[in-house]
Amino acid sequence: MAGAEVPDIVIGRLPIYLRALTLLAEAGQEFTSSQELGQILSIGSAQIRKDLSHFGEFGKQGTGYEVSYLRDQISRILHVDRDWSLALVGFGDLGQAIAHYGGFSSKGFHITAVFDADPEVVGQSFGDGAVRHVDTLKEVVSDMRIRMAIVAVPAAAAQDVTDMLIEADVKAILNYAPITLSVPSHVHVQYIDPVAHLQKMTYYLA
């Protein structure tokens, strides 16, 4: 059964399934089951089958799932069977670390434009380009038809930058600034906040 409205929380688990399947495929394993995946991911097997059932039927009774087939199907569902261009805003310590990190482009996410407000930083080179002034953001991002962005500026600047990105028609933002962004409902935001994760865990430490 495909169709209707798939819960957001289910979508959030698909990348995790994809990660595990990619690992299994790299290890040369041909078949797997919801039970094995569940064990790898510390998730119930019923949940995995239920999640997948939102998108179709991918397995066979008795034998389970073909690893590479299911991997490819989930890639397709998530639209990661293609490359994506990203804008990066903020080229301080954090922004540079992000730009330098190999994990994005190996998964098809390419940072093709970088912006900063500091005149000292503007013009510095990254990958195959140069850091642009944030004043040019709207025009450049619009012209390049970039639809995803990473925000790595101080909290105080994050909302302003976000407003510019939205004006440039960006539809998805990965926000590293420790602040909740206000965006229209058609814009998606995800948050990276390591400190919040640590603070959550210290609750459980006596």
Place this chain on the structure above:
Amino acid sequence: MAGAEVPDIVIGRLPIYLRALTLLAEAGQEFTSSQELGQILSIGSAQIRKDLSHFGEFGKQGTGYEVSYLRDQISRILHVDRDWSLALVGFGDLGQAIAHYGGFSSKGFHITAVFDADPEVVGQSFGDGAVRHVDTLKEVVSDMRIRMAIVAVPAAAAQDVTDMLIEADVKAILNYAPITLSVPSHVHVQYIDPVAHLQKMTYYLA
């Protein structure tokens, strides 16, 4: 009403509340309400009141919450009214960026021991110490009584490193490696996976 078992999902929202309250306090605001907080955080006001009610009564009818008082109470609840020592495992690009990032220590999380497996990297200096060989992890972390750790090694090494940390009696792990860790139930794990966040958002981009 305090006591019983507070849902994990509620604990996860406390750092977000704390962040907003800290911001309000810095802006010099003396009082706030669940409605105002809800607006700032794009959360329902009833949820905020319900969440807080797990821990006690912090507000006053008619006037709401005193910002600095509520901030301090949440800090106390989360155990972030003290400093915490962390071990960092992995001093590659990512590990160095983490070690260099100022956002941890400004919130009371101090990286006091760093480990790596590469002989080229061992001995390099960071902050006020030097990178140690991962073979010394168990002894050093035990001796220093470190109870939280950050894992920033390649996926293939993450489970081994985790096992060592658990042997050293670490109770909370912030994992940057793109792999689900297997840990006993008394050990807490949080995951940072920017690629998974991006992959979740591309689902919604046609």
Place this chain on the structure above:
DNA sequence: TAGATTGTTAATCGATTAACAATC
């Protein structure tokens, strides 16, 4: 006092889980 906002209850909503017929 009148207005505002809390803490809490009860209703709603949604997600997880167990169980099993279907079938490879």
Place this chain on the structure above:
DNA sequence: TAGATTGTTAATCGATTAACAATC
């Protein structure tokens, strides 16, 4: 065939939300 595992249903469980008496 016998054993294994799917996809799905129905039950359970838990979280969110609306409403409101209490009260500052």
